[in-house]
Amino acid sequence: MKTQRRNGWRDARVVFKKELRETLRDTRTLLIMVVVPVLLYPAILIASEQLALFGQRQLERAPAPVAVVGDVDPDFLDFLAEQEDLLLVEAVDPEEAVRSDSVSAVALFLYDAGMVETQTVSLIYDAADDWSRRGREVLSSALEEWGDTLLERRLAERGLPIGFARPLEVEDLSVALPEELGGYALGRFLPMLLVVMTLLGSFYPAIDLAAGEKERGTLETLLTAPIHPGQVVAGKFLTVTVVGLVAAALNLGSMLLTFQTGLFQLSQAFTIEFSLPFGSVMIIFATLLPLAVLFGALFLGIAVRSQSFKEAQNALTPVYMFFILPALLPLFPGIEFTPALAVVPVAGVSLLFRELMVGGADPVLGSLALLSTLIYASAALVFAAHSFGREEVLFGEGRDAGKVGNGPGFLRGLRDSEPLHDYPGSRATLVFVGVIAVVYFYLAVRLQVGLGEKGLLLSELGLLLLPSLLFLRLGGFNPVKTLSLRRPTGRGLLAALLIIAGGMPLAWLLTWLQSFVIEMPLEFLEGMSDFLVAETPARVAWILVLVALTPAICEEVLFRGVLLAGTRRQFSPLGVILLNGLIFGAFHVPSATVFRFLPSATLGILLAWVVLRTRSIWPGMLMHFLNNGSIVILASSPWILERFSDPNQGPPIWLMVPAVASLVAGGVLLEREAS
Amino acid sequence: MIVLENLTKHYGELEAVSDLSLRVGPGEIYALLGPNGAGKTTALRCLATLLRPTSGTASVGGADVRQDPLRVRSRIGFLAASMGLYERLSARELVTYFGRLQGLDEERLRKRVDELAELFGLDDFRGRYCGRLSTGQRQRVALARAIVHDPSALILDEPTLGLDVVSGETIYRFMAEERSRGKAILFSTHQMAEVELLADRVGVLSRGRLVAEDTVDGLVRRTGARNLARAFLSLVEEGGQSPVGRDFGEDLAGSVSDGTE
Numbered sequence: 001m002k003t004q005r006r007n008g009w010r011d012a013r014v015v016f017k018k019e020l021r022e023t024l025r026d027t028r029t030l031l032i033m034v035v036v037p038v039l040l041y042p043a044i045l046i047a048s049e050q051l052a053l054f055g056q057r058q059l060e061r062a063p064a065p066v067a068v069v070g071d072v073d074p075d076f077l078d079f080l081a082e083q084e085d086l087l088l089v090e091a092v093d094p095e096e097a098v099r100s101d102s103v104s105a106v107a108l109f110l111y112d113a114g115m116v117e118t119q120t121v122s123l124i125y126d127a128a129d130d131w132s133r134r135g136r137e138v139l140s141s142a143l144e145e146w147g148d149t150l151l152e153r154r155l156a157e158r159g160l161p162i163g164f165a166r167p168l169e170v171e172d173l174s175v176a177l178p179e180e181l182g183g184y185a186l187g188r189f190l191p192m193l194l195v196v197m198t199l200l201g202s203f204y205p206a207i208d209l210a211a212g213e214k215e216r217g218t219l220e221t222l223l224t225a226p227i228h229p230g231q232v233v234a235g236k237f238l239t240v241t242v243v244g245l246v247a248a249a250l251n252l253g254s255m256l257l258t259f260q261t262g263l264f265q266l267s268q269a270f271t272i273e274f275s276l277p278f279g280s281v282m283i284i285f286a287t288l289l290p291l292a293v294l295f296g297a298l299f300l301g302i303a304v305r306s307q308s309f310k311e312a313q314n315a316l317t318p319v320y321m322f323f324i325l326p327a328l329l330p331l332f333p334g335i336e337f338t339p340a341l342a343v344v345p346v347a348g349v350s351l352l353f354r355e356l357m358v359g360g361a362d363p364v365l366g367s368l369a370l371l372s373t374l375i376y377a378s379a380a381l382v383f384a385a386h387s388f389g390r391e392e393v394l395f396g397e398g399r400d401a402g403k404v405g406n407g408p409g410f411l412r413g414l415r416d417s418e419p420l421h422d423y424p425g426s427r428a429t430l431v432f433v434g435v436i437a438v439v440y441f442y443l444a445v446r447l448q449v450g451l452g453e454k455g456l457l458l459s460e461l462g463l464l465l466l467p468s469l470l471f472l473r474l475g476g477f478n479p480v481k482t483l484s485l486r487r488p489t490g491r492g493l494l495a496a497l498l499i500i501a502g503g504m505p506l507a508w509l510l511t512w513l514q515s516f517v518i519e520m521p522l523e524f525l526e527g528m529s530d531f532l533v534a535e536t537p538a539r540v541a542w543i544l545v546l547v548a549l550t551p552a553i554c555e556e557v558l559f560r561g562v563l564l565a566g567t568r569r570q571f572s573p574l575g576v577i578l579l580n581g582l583i584f585g586a587f588h589v590p591s592a593t594v595f596r597f598l599p600s601a602t603l604g605i606l607l608a609w610v611v612l613r614t615r616s617i618w619p620g621m622l623m624h625f626l627n628n629g630s631i632v633i634l635a636s637s638p639w640i641l642e643r644f645s646d647p648n649q650g651p652p653i654w655l656m657v658p659a660v661a662s663l664v665a666g667g668v669l670l671e672r673e674a675s
Numbered sequence: 676m677i678v679l680e681n682l683t684k685h686y687g688e689l690e691a692v693s694d695l696s697l698r699v700g701p702g703e704i705y706a707l708l709g710p711n712g713a714g715k716t717t718a719l720r721c722l723a724t725l726l727r728p729t730s731g732t733a734s735v736g737g738a739d740v741r742q743d744p745l746r747v748r749s750r751i752g753f754l755a756a757s758m759g760l761y762e763r764l765s766a767r768e769l770v771t772y773f774g775r776l777q778g779l780d781e782e783r784l785r786k787r788v789d790e791l792a793e794l795f796g797l798d799d800f801r802g803r804y805c806g807r808l809s810t811g812q813r814q815r816v817a818l819a820r821a822i823v824h825d826p827s828a829l830i831l832d833e834p835t836l837g838l839d840v841v842s843g844e845t846i847y848r849f850m851a852e853e854r855s856r857g858k859a860i861l862f863s864t865h866q867m868a869e870v871e872l873l874a875d876r877v878g879v880l881s882r883g884r885l886v887a888e889d890t891v892d893g894l895v896r897r898t899g900a901r902n903l904a905r906a907f908l909s910l911v912e913e914g915g916q917s918p919v920g921r922d923f924g925e926d927l928a929g930s931v932s933d934g935t936e
Contacts, residue, residue: 014775018764025763025804217757221820224723224753225776226745391727569687 011227015235023205023239032200033243037251042258055130060085064135065102067091070109076146085138094124104135107143188331190255191353194248194284195327195346198292199320201247202240206299209236211312214304233300233388237381241296248288252281283356287370291349293377295323301384330354337365343372422478424471429566432471433583436558439463440587453546465554468562483561488616492673496610496619498666500626503606505651505659507599512650514598543632552625559584559604560611560620573612581605603627613674676700677722677828677859681731684717684883691717693883694731699859699876701827704850706870707863708907709880715863716756718880719832722861723753735828735859749777752821756833758813762806766797766816769805770823777824784823791819811842818849829853831862835869847873867904879907881914 091097094106105125126132306312326347342348348369355361447455585601611620677699684692692714699705724744738746774784795815900906
């Protein structure tokens, strides 16, 4: 059949039009994109304001019953009787009267001050009751007015002018125009709302167009059409971005209209004009564009890696929450639009919105925020395109563990013929490590503080090793394969030794460099040093068992055993190594300060690299033992301790040359071993 | 002409398809039989360019799946077991969409959609989105979608899965009609009856390997079995894959041959 000459953009346009049509037929998207901003949001805003005004009117409708007790000037009682917003009643027991709602508030006069002293008046009311609070308010203003009258009388008796008692009269004169006040108020909360609406607008379409399409089996059909995957991504991405933008635009427009048409009466009460210059509105839209691109591409890239709508929802929710945090920055007073914040994703754009609404933004900072967002958006776009092009991402990883349910829906038939799964799946592993982390964070420090050395031993054995072994046993996973209990080769061991020999001085260098940013916890170091210094050989042996051998076994079983095996089929080798290092580093934070994160993460990365490449846990255990053991030995040296503790003295520079050489040689050996 | 030569596909350590070679000529229907997990779907997906072969080649009308995947896609009509219909598009909208993706010009596409609407009775459910159609109606839309560009080869993965007898009959007639129009048709199935009815040749896959290839009569003769179902079970077991226990397999073979499955 005769076909047209193909051009890339035509295909992307065809996909875009179809996706947009289908998205607009989706009730959920329409609800978020149109109904919420155009109808629901103004309706809620107006209704809540009307309810507040109604409640206020209800309270003010009848005069507040108040009582006055104690030594009271009869003139004051006459004065109160003239007030329209209160009704003077009797109260024998003031507190009981307020509690039983027979009176809203009571003024308790302790004694008659005569014409010279200050008289104390206690206002008794119920702060948890709006009706009583209003009683307090009217009584308080009546008292203030009466106080002024008394002051005038006293001054008149002495023939003094009123200015004698009030040398200063302070008056506020704000130069802000009503529209600037409006911009200030809008600038506080509108950026957050715009970011949230763009996020929400992109959220469901991204899931539906990626994971939803996979779940329904339509992606398989689509990819048998003669169209490049890049064009499919482009069409889908455009749809998500447009929907996100439209949701934000509708929200902004509806909000400004709500304020400007006078439906929102609060603004009139405060002479605030909620309007934005046309230019600012245009710049806000221009700024929203890269933001919508960033969210669209990132959401699509993540959603396409999920096999179902629900899985994608779970994956995207933390990302969504992560972006809300920087969007909240304009809400806090005193947060300035600085170059550093301008380049923080979402925060820069949110602060730029605020500046624009208040009446103008620094063009350099504004450009910086826009440019950085564009760069992040481009990176996200590359990520989305890369995700879409990968077979295992589109159709699931055929060899991943079906046991924990994270296998491919698309290749379900294959599982029947697969052997029993030897390894835990990535999700089960990460959940397990997460649970261990929570328990460890709460219990390890308490155990160590409460039981000292025994607590340290107990936390390693009971909180890390035992749960790991139980996880393997209960999950029915192969312990030999999961824990990589394979005998290492001589070359693998040599590589491990070279890497740890080179890695330790480099970790020292990193720690020293870090001390310029994070203060070194000297107390912690001194405490460690006191603990590690041993006076007898038996004590040295015990400390080595406690600090070097036990972690080398327990921590390696959890991190380079379970965690490594559970993640290595899901992530790339680099991803597995980095994730392992980061989690290992994070586990070492609560036992000290954040200071230990970097060196521990570095060690974790090196250990994961070696175990992944040698496919044996033993070199990892050896490296871990040597690393911790050498710290025990070195801590006994006052020279090292002093040098380590002084930020002005880094590790000797000559040490870096053999360290790098050793690391490189070890790395080369290791990669050869792996290949 | 559909050609697979020494096609192999691995998922990590698992060999889903191993060294598979077969040819389907113009005007021929080739049935691919095999138990679950034998590699039928993987082989068809490699041919449809959805999966990249680990080694070996596959081509349609001379276009290679690795070198020229877009050309392969314009020459095939692929029908997945899941049918793959967009829930919020009408039948005509869906067929038009795929016609556009196939690069048909608008005027020709309009005529083609009218032809297909007539052929598959798509206007019977005009005004309803595909998500609201019955399984039989959905299958008609899926077929119209697959052949909107009038491809020279059809790849059908379990085309009668979940269909009633009437809808199944529509598919059989469609396949026979397309064969008479010179199309090369490769389909996978578990239904022995439709293989006996339609297939010019049959390939039996077991553990990713082609363990036998012949006509229906040829397979029955070669194994000395009473019918195709028994011949199939015997070949699969020879290939080392037994989807059911031996005794149960015998019973099943009996019941299939008696038409009591």
